[in-house]
Amino acid sequence: MPADRSDDLEDREHLEGDENGDDPEGGSGEHLEGGDNGNAPGDSAEETAPASASSEAPSASSEGADDEAADEAAVEDAEEAPPAGPVARSEDELRTMLGLMPRGWSLPRAVRVNGWIVTAAVAAVAALTRLIGLSHPRTLMFDEIYYAKDAYALWHNGYESSWSEGADELFAAGDVSALTTDPSYIVHPQLGKWLIGLGMEVFGVNSLGWRIVPAIAGILTVVLLARLTMRLTRSPVLAGLAGLLLALDGVAITESRIALLDGFIGLFGLLSVYCLVRDREWSRARLARDLDGTMPDHLAPRAHLRPWLLAAGVSLGLTCSIKWSGLYLLAAVGVLVVVWDTLALRRVKAKAWFLEGVIARGVGDFLRLVPVAVLVYVAGWWSWFIHDKAYKHGWAAEIRANGDPVPRSFLPDGLNDLVEYHITMYDFHVNLSSEHPYMSSPFGWLLQLRPTSFYWPEAEELEGAACPTDHCIAAITSIGNIPVWWAALPALVIAVGAMAWRSRDWRAWVPLIAYVGLYLPWFRYLDRTIFTFYTVAFVPAVVLVLTLVLGSASGMLTPVPGSREAIEEARGIERGSIGEGRPHPRGPIAAYLGFGRYPTRLRLPEEWTGVPSWRLHGEGLALTAVIVIAALVFASLWWPIWTGQTVTYEFWHRHMLLPSWI
Template identity: 65%
Template sequence: MNGPRRLAAVSPDPSTVSPDDADATNPDTPPAAVGTPDDAAATPGEEAAQTTPGIDVDTPRTEEKLRESLGLDPVGWSLAPAVRLRGWVATGVVALVAALTRLIGLAHPSGLIFDEIYYVKDAYALWHNGYESVWAEGSDRLFVQGDVSGLTTEPSFIVHPQLGKWLIGLGMQFFGADSPVGWRFMPALAGILTVVLLARLTMRLTRSPLLAGLAGLLLAIDGVGITESRIALLDVFIGLFGLASVYLLVRDRERFRARLARDLAGTVPGVWAPVPILRPWLLAAGLSAGLTCSIKWSGAYLLAAMGIMVVVWDLTALWRVQARSWLADGVLHRGLLDFLHLVPTAFVVYVANWWSWFAHSGAYKHGWAAEQRAAGTPIRAWLPDSLNDLLEYHQSMYAFHVGLDSEHPYMAKPTGWLVQWRPTSFFWPSEEEMGFPTCGSSRCIQAITSIGNIPVWWAAVVALIFGVIVLAWVRRDWRVWVALVGYLGLYLPWFLYWDRTIFTFYTVAFVPYVVLILVLALGSVTGLLQPVPGSAAARQEAELLAADEIGPGLPAPRSVAAQFLGFQMSPMRQGLPEAWSGVPVWRTRGEGYALMGLLVLAAVVFAALWWPIWTGQTVSYEFWRWHMLFDNWI
């Protein structure tokens, strides 16, 4: 393959440090490269007519020009230190809120609840036998008392990979196997880290400490996130590792585009674009996706969605720099390399997380291939016995999952998940189990119901529609696809299993994206979500600034819909300092701040009122019944 044809030595001042280079040393420096808004939805022919009229194919391009066409900031751009500092302050504050909502009273309930009866004991067996094992009847009660005599060495048929249970067991190693805090500490830590990671991802996408803090806060006080961070289940780990995978994918996008602009500087349109053999951030994304799959198989759908997205991003980048044979190059070369970075990496990580199963001959299905061969039954001769055994185990797991159709009182179809139509009840003890508590009423109860923060979830449905129509389709803002990939990879696939027994509590895996789509929509209506560099919106804003139609002391631009609803084009003279908002005051809109404030107030009030229902506090039956707003919540 021919390299880029350079007609002039055009390169930046070597003393100038590019933002991408800064990112390489500080993973949480806000992005140096924010992409073009038409990455996921633009029609190449249409956009070319808008952005590249009259191109001189014999004129070499500068790195600055290439960065602009790729939606990147100028060489040497960096985020203001004050904005960066406040981004970390916002992250710290929401981390504290998440820690309080997840760690206070973590030891209650004191017994094993819901599927803890499986995962906690499996975790203990893993750490002591090296594989999940059968427990004697009545072991739940004894285990809570610290008596583990019910553990046998007989292997147990378990239908999920081992990593999540290893993590649950790690907390038990620190705090003791008889401690509820020990069972639940690692899920709680995963919930806290997910809040932190969402805040950092939002900061990278929006460069606004206010929006980063808003995203972290809304996730920190969400009922789905809180309840499942306080119970030893697996799905909260999917949320953490899945979000980490998407964060790393965004980092790869930034670095890939910055490198492409750097490598093509001084070339003319129509040259071959260099192919980077190694993309560290993409490799890391594959590793994280492998960890996600090692919790539950549902992570494989997120991996597929990520793979499609990175190929589309690469294709649009090649098209925007007018690389030679951009479509064939993007599909055959980049697509293959993207696949090799993601899928084999995730597969190796997944198989490696079965290391304990390989190491213990007593594990379930170990010796299956040898038994079949001894019986004269044909087996897959091209696989070693250990992999034959593991493959057979996986076939048994798959058969269980697709055939799971038993009725459950809290099963819920995915059509109702986004509005929390049928939340999951995790805990409802008898009065005897509660110790006959008093609550000022004739009937006292304790209940844990995984109800999402309704103002957040319902507003997010509107934001999802707005994000798809306005941000993704009209404005072609690539950032909205970072949120949509969570819906595509962790929500939509459940419609393939319509007849399977499934529950609303699975939404904890994609609740970060529910919050993110809401925050991006709020950022748009407040003016805090700045146009992507090089986009049509950015060019229009530059023209209005040059014409003195907007700017300091002048009104911020408003959409046709906002004007139709009666919002006046008056300037906002006061607002948050730029170090907190991330944008000049004149860009912000008072009505957007008002909407954001009302939503935050409603979410905080809802969290305060429903906290007893999320954490199993002793309340009167009347109090509980009042909180069940709809009959289908009961």
């Protein structure tokens, strides 16, 4: 008989997953591999004891007869015994191999309810920090002079249009008479401006109108990050931590209170990553179901529709429809999907898993992501297609009318016009190198070395404002919450080295893929005019990587089912070496510093932390509390700088911690 494998399949309740890959709060999902699970089928056969092994020796007269009878019995037993070798795997065994919880497992109702309570709480904090005083200042600031007016033109002319001289002051006062019907050369897609204009259609042409939708997008980003964290960790405390830190971040706050495009990249980019995680859960649950009852080295099952991957394609198309920087996230997500699919086939020992994953499934993943994203992107230009006056619309027809050959004549004129428009846009972006006082290098972005100033009015504009001295200012500077950003930098190193590399914890790649797709590409453009405020696109990843590392340090981040850590923990519980009244193992740094020698005395409710109290690490909880308190203090002190309140020059100067902030 094959060696018994039940020991390694017990006590795996650390992460979600039902057969459909549903929401962990509702009863399922998955968390991926973290090392070999030790569940390979046994190859040894059970031995049959000979008759001569009896405690009573046979008589000499019957020895020959007994030997013959024993030989015949051995032959019969050998014929009836099952052959040695691999056995069929059950669906639950396959789910464990793939980092999923068993079928039918569900998150406790109290934990699910508390997850939604903390989501509502951080949404309220985000609403307060983004909506209070949103209409101040009532003038156009920074690039609102472009995006707000373009948004109005889109809604009323159907295409971005030129404005006559003096339009900024008139528009800020609600006067749109300076709008013309002449097309304007714009170098970004249209979706973000459609969203900004929606607010003006509801609230009118005023500062509240052109800022309300970016503010709502900022609130939704906080909510989405909390739900993504809840799915990854199944801990309401960690979900609330991630949402709170994002709700209090200065980059996220300032760019939710101004009519810029980059905040929408943060929202749709995070939505893309969320859909990616949901697809990973769904596809692995389906793989386990399809291979139920099969042997190792079985052919990979046929591909499925994978609705969450299609949703990721739609979301990535929306991201690209805000700014072209979304293209890099599309590429990064596409590579990660193929890697995850290939590793899943390897995990279940599918036949020709590498070729099947990279080629067959890789092509399928491409078709579910890239064409969908392209269709969504092109559809975002619908208004440009139907308005003949739009910039470059009719370009091919004009060349043909002059008797000249039309480049790319194999394309329909409308599509060819759009391609030519995009060529001019690309030339603009790659050649943008004019000096700007707030341009910055991506080398300093993670430390917030050179924040962007959005608003600095002249002294006469502050006349009538309450000022205790004769020198007051009202500045809006996009400075991140420094305790969060600076703590996230070592957390990033830990996430890459300890979680993603050493422990093979797939959850670390959720924020890391946003760094790869939305941060690293900017190093290709060091000679271009770029700004720190672009970091709003990946600030959710900054917060999430810090949250995951703090969750690991505090013991609230449980091991991935089927991982080496999960197996060791299950065996430790069975042996009684860990559990209630015993110290929980620490990492090398905490162990070196002397933590974990004694059992914890903390008693926190499991329905909030997501783990039993014996698993908590007091030093990790203390570190988390220090960072949260520091973030709250920083947010309260820098709130006037984030929202343009009138303050004394001395107050402002004290808050410029680094010379590069001035």
